[in-house]
Amino acid sequence: MRAFSYERAGSPQEAAAAAAAQEGAQFIAGGTNLLDLMKLEIETPSHLIDVNGLGLDTIEATAEGGLRIGALVRNTDLAADQRVRRDYGVLSRALVAGASGQLRNKATTGGNLLQRTRCPYFYDTNMSCNKREPGSGCAAQGGYSRQLAVIGGSEACIATHPSDMAIAMRVLDAVVETVNAEGDTRAIPLADFHLLPGDTPHIETVLAPDEFITAVVLPRPLGGQHFYHKVRDRASYAFALVSVAAVIQPDGSGRIALGGVAPKPWRNEAAEAAMPNGARAVISRLLEGATPTEDNEFKVTLAERTLAAVLAEARG
Amino acid sequence: MRFDSPAEQNVSDRMKVLGQPLRRIDGPLKTTGMAPYAYERHGVAKDQLVGYPLGSAIAKGRIVSMDINEAQASPGVVGIVTTLEMERLPKVDWNVAYLFGGRDIQHYHQAIAVVVANSFEEARAAAALIRVEYEEDQDAMYDLAAVRQERLSDDVEPIDDIGDFESAYASAEVTLDATYTTPGQCHAQMEPHATIAQWDGDHLTLWTSNQMIEWSRQALATTFDLPAENFRLDSPYIGGGFGVKLFLRADAVMAALAARKVGRAVKLALPRPMSANNTTHRGLTIQRIRIGATQEGKITAIGHDNATNTLPGGDGENGARATRRFYAGENRLLINRALEIHLPESNAMRAPGETAGLMALEIAMDEMAEKLGMDPVEFRIINDTQVDPSHPERQFSERHFIECLQRGAEVFNWASRNKAPGSRREGAWLIGHGVAGAYRDAPAETSGARVSVRPDGSIRVETDMTDIGTGSYTIIAQTAAEMMGVSLEVVNVDLGDSRHPVSAGSGGQWGAASSTAGVYAACLALRKKIAERLAVDPEALEFSEGYVRYNDQQTALSELASAGSITAEDSIEFGDFRSEEYQLATFGAHFVEVAVHATTGEIRVLRMLAVCDAGRILNPMTARSQVIGAMTMGVGAALMESLAVDTRHGFFVNHDLAGYEVPVHADIPEQQVIFLEGEDPYSTPLKAKGVGELGICGVSAAVANAVYNATGARVRDYPITLDKFLDRLPEIA
Ligand SMILES: Cc1cc2nc3c(=O)[nH]c(=O)nc-3n(C[C@H](O)[C@H](O)[C@H](O)COP(=O)(O)OP(=O)(O)OC[C@H]3O[C@@H](n4cnc5c(N)ncnc54)[C@H](O)[C@@H]3O)c2cc1C
Numbered sequence A: 001m002r003a004f005s006y007e008r009a010g011s012p013q014e015a016a017a018a019a020a021a022q023e024g025a026q027f028i029a030g031g032t033n034l035l036d037l038m039k040l041e042i043e044t045p046s047h048l049i050d051v052n053g054l055g056l057d058t059i060e061a062t063a064e065g066g067l068r069i070g071a072l073v074r075n076t077d078l079a080a081d082q083r084v085r086r087d088y089g090v091l092s093r094a095l096v097a098g099a100s101g102q103l104r105n106k107a108t109t110g111g112n113l114l115q116r117t118r119c120p121y122f123y124d125t126n127m128s129c130n131k132r133e134p135g136s137g138c139a140a141q142g143g144y145s146r147q148l149a150v151i152g153g154s155e156a157c158i159a160t161h162p163s164d165m166a167i168a169m170r171v172l173d174a175v176v177e178t179v180n181a182e183g184d185t186r187a188i189p190l191a192d193f194h195l196l197p198g199d200t201p202h203i204e205t206v207l208a209p210d211e212f213i214t215a216v217v218l219p220r221p222l223g224g225q226h227f228y229h230k231v232r233d234r235a236s237y238a239f240a241l242v243s244v245a246a247v248i249q250p251d252g253s254g255r256i257a258l259g260g261v262a263p264k265p266w267r268n269e270a271a272e273a274a275m276p277n278g279a280r281a282v283i284s285r286l287l288e289g290a291t292p293t294e295d296n297e298f299k300v301t302l303a304e305r306t307l308a309a310v311l312a313e314a315r316g
Numbered sequence B: 001m002r003f004d005s006p007a008e009q010n011v012s013d014r015m016k017v018l019g020q021p022l023r024r025i026d027g028p029l030k031t032t033g034m035a036p037y038a039y040e041r042h043g044v045a046k047d048q049l050v051g052y053p054l055g056s057a058i059a060k061g062r063i064v065s066m067d068i069n070e071a072q073a074s075p076g077v078v079g080i081v082t083t084l085e086m087e088r089l090p091k092v093d094w095n096v097a098y099l100f101g102g103r104d105i106q107h108y109h110q111a112i113a114v115v116v117a118n119s120f121e122e123a124r125a126a127a128a129l130i131r132v133e134y135e136e137d138q139d140a141m142y143d144l145a146a147v148r149q150e151r152l153s154d155d156v157e158p159i160d161d162i163g164d165f166e167s168a169y170a171s172a173e174v175t176l177d178a179t180y181t182t183p184g185q186c187h188a189q190m191e192p193h194a195t196i197a198q199w200d201g202d203h204l205t206l207w208t209s210n211q212m213i214e215w216s217r218q219a220l221a222t223t224f225d226l227p228a229e230n231f232r233l234d235s236p237y238i239g240g241g242f243g244v245k246l247f248l249r250a251d252a253v254m255a256a257l258a259a260r261k262v263g264r265a266v267k268l269a270l271p272r273p274m275s276a277n278n279t280t281h282r283g284l285t286i287q288r289i290r291i292g293a294t295q296e297g298k299i300t301a302i303g304h305d306n307a308t309n310t311l312p313g314g315d316g317e318n319g320a321r322a323t324r325r326f327y328a329g330e331n332r333l334l335i336n337r338a339l340e341i342h343l344p345e346s347n348a349m350r351a352p353g354e355t356a357g358l359m360a361l362e363i364a365m366d367e368m369a370e371k372l373g374m375d376p377v378e379f380r381i382i383n384d385t386q387v388d389p390s391h392p393e394r395q396f397s398e399r400h401f402i403e404c405l406q407r408g409a410e411v412f413n414w415a416s417r418n419k420a421p422g423s424r425r426e427g428a429w430l431i432g433h434g435v436a437g438a439y440r441d442a443p444a445e446t447s448g449a450r451v452s453v454r455p456d457g458s459i460r461v462e463t464d465m466t467d468i469g470t471g472s473y474t475i476i477a478q479t480a481a482e483m484m485g486v487s488l489e490v491v492n493v494d495l496g497d498s499r500h501p502v503s504a505g506s507g508g509q510w511g512a513a514s515s516t517a518g519v520y521a522a523c524l525a526l527r528k529k530i531a532e533r534l535a536v537d538p539e540a541l542e543f544s545e546g547y548v549r550y551n552d553q554q555t556a557l558s559e560l561a562s563a564g565s566i567t568a569e570d571s572i573e574f575g576d577f578r579s580e581e582y583q584l585a586t587f588g589a590h591f592v593e594v595a596v597h598a599t600t601g602e603i604r605v606l607r608m609l610a611v612c613d614a615g616r617i618l619n620p621m622t623a624r625s626q627v628i629g630a631m632t633m634g635v636g637a638a639l640m641e642s643l644a645v646d647t648r649h650g651f652f653v654n655h656d657l658a659g660y661e662v663p664v665h666a667d668i669p670e671q672q673v674i675f676l677e678g679e680d681p682y683s684t685p686l687k688a689k690g691v692g693e694l695g696i697c698g699v700s701a702a703v704a705n706a707v708y709n710a711t712g713a714r715v716r717d718y719p720i721t722l723d724k725f726l727d728r729l730p731e732i733a
């Protein structure tokens, strides 16, 4: 870990201003991802801006009938919120399927969206990695890629986004709210929030360096049945091989997003039209053009089968 | 004392304290955090500095240059030791890879430098500033399957070549020829390798975490070219080892080198991400098994050809090991190909050889039973043997494998199992049942102890035996309490210190049997000494309730020792009869029920039962803990554990506990363990054998067989992850 300076921000805008004022500054929320990466010198911030204690830890009803989740609401609290459990079951289930109880107690809503990939080569600083060191190459290509993306990747990077929470939020059409150093705010649909790697896998979201997430807004509840089916090699405490977040309506229509397969939560509204035709039809649209490796081609079948399991459960 | 003939009735047979399900005596210290592990021994040496290691970024080649200037100038740095400052340090034979010194790189994350600083953070930050230039060898081989293919025609001296395997196999009525693979496995012990080192002139003290104190003391003598007497090791608490702490490792060597350089005590722990590639792993295996049998199910031919990876000088994971002795069959051809592959060092991990071997053999037995249309329990029973098949003149001292199978089948209700693979469904889940046999040798090694009666009437036991979480403290205390006729509470046990008599140490499942026998010997010596003081025949003495009773008289132990402790020391040595005339081993049967999601392939273990035949059980509670821990590890090996090899760069990619998955609580159901009543007088005076390694043998195959039984999809490549059989599950709508 490199030496860094540290400050506590007084307000969201001050936090953003502090980030603008110093190159290499980063926000720290729960620290469950950032600190690990700093220990390995994968992240080397020169300055940390502690955003805990900004009062962004509440969940409020919105005028539109949805919920505004403060960026510092802990994953545990969000998953346990009565309104979330009742109206956004897919989110609650996705959260508790992630990490462990101890981690969820620290992890925050904003930090979860911005957690970085679990590609093993990203974690080993002896290996080339375009995400960690732009232009150095991608050791995962042709290497051990069982966990990596089957779609949305590029020659430069095939990492997945590991968040479970984000998959559910994508299905719910959540919107990310931010503020910058000037006090300008914007609302970014989650669909547009994460970027595909292209030639610049180190740029992962549309956020500007001084842009601070204040909240995530959930639109009005969708009704329907909510599912989050996460498949992994052990029963708990592992990242998804494939996960399916789904909200399914009584008439068989619904929404679905996939985790574990792409650099961002993977959803395609057009594919959802095929819902009444079954899992295979939906997945063949949703994963059309997939370019899996030999190690992870099973994920395409697994996605199909996991959605089939969800649909079967929905039928009861 | 020599153990030259089978044990007869003796004091240990009282079984007042021994054999009782007693809680471990070190439990309160551990659960309250008061048991100090190596890295936390802040009080043992003053002014401790912190070392942080640097591992090689390449797998094979040499270091061209190292630039430490920036690191040296980094805040808090006190000194740096690099591998280029010295020739490659000598090693003893049981270490396969070299630990430090010289330019040559043998494996990824080989230790090449250690930075010493005032704080951990400073040392770590500085270590990242060392610049190393390497020259990589182009001829390195990292792919076991490819090397095996190339070298299949090599002439290898078989382990056993008995009868005429090839013709017996060719003419057998029913045959199986299948190849199984097991991946490299990581010990993944909770406590990393850690050492605090301090020199006093040319004497070195290491507070460390090590299973085999004397081996490591000898290794230090070789490595540092000083007499063994100059080294003291102290390792009272060990947070798991499973074989990865059998030997001197780089943590201790680096701490010692660093402490010498800076002239102060230095502590160092191997960072978790460095552990998998810097230390040892269970080698990978590719095992071809051929079995021939009669229609009635009698095995006539058994062939086991194991290929495994090793660095020069090692054996790798010899999968054919258990096959030597487990089942009958007149024609046998067993081969171990230890192939030179430039991955990190493969070496002992819990039941080395047997674990990986039985993962394969016990699937093969299941496949054979199916071909024969037999109950796999019955098939195993038919092929039991009471003599060592590789030396038929040798009997097994005790072998109750059939009872293990029968008792297990009854308790598990095997009769009501799913009989046709893939046919039992409960909701979304396919239900399956599997069985497998377990075999593990029961070695014993010379082991010594010192026992005292102290003025307060308490008993102190000192031995360099270690407790790696197994319960050594407790069974040693039980032995002393039994022998000296006192209650467990007044026995004080001090372990893991090289100043104490040399013990067998913890490894190869010999620890419990050997070390308690050593304590038995020392207690007999103490009883004799007391008899001499009282001028009575030792046979006439009775020790009970803190008293020595003889000829209607009694004296309290505290009174006897009122003028000062009475101490005796002895060691047990095992005569050749134990290994030459008899084969000593432990046996077991595992029964497992699983559910496999019919659509997604997710696997959940529902029930596990182990029946063990391991001689006298010294403490059913600690023995059970050993076995359920081993069963858990077996589930890991069956379903998830695998060191992923990057065959281009020659290293294990998933080298942390996020990437290398071991079972979590949610993976493990209720586990039942039954120990058959029994004793093995050929083993030790206490008639005991080990259980810690037996417990893992066969478990994984029982799980694998259950998954097959649930789904009808046979997977011969561990771990059995869903990607390997997804396409064979029922069609989806
Ligand atoms: C062992 C382990 C297992 C895990 N398993 C899972 C799993 O199965 N599923 C899963 O989804 N996750 C898993 N996680 C990841 C975990 O969910 C994330 O670490 C956590 O959500 C990150 O939140 P945080 O608040 O701690 O973020 P931090 O570590 O504090 O920050 C992460 C990043 O977000 C930035 N940031 C934080 N808050 C803001 C903000 N308000 N505005 C702008 N930038 C911000 C920081 O600058 C940093 O770059 C696991 C983590 C660990 C360590």
Ligand code: SF4
Pocket (backbone or CB within 6 Å): A117, A119, A120, A121, A122, A128, A129, A130, A131, A132, A137, A138, A139, A140, A141, A148, A156, A157, A158, A159, A201
């Ligand atoms: S896949 Fe992406 S994160 Fe992984 S090594 Fe390649 S560039 Fe780095």
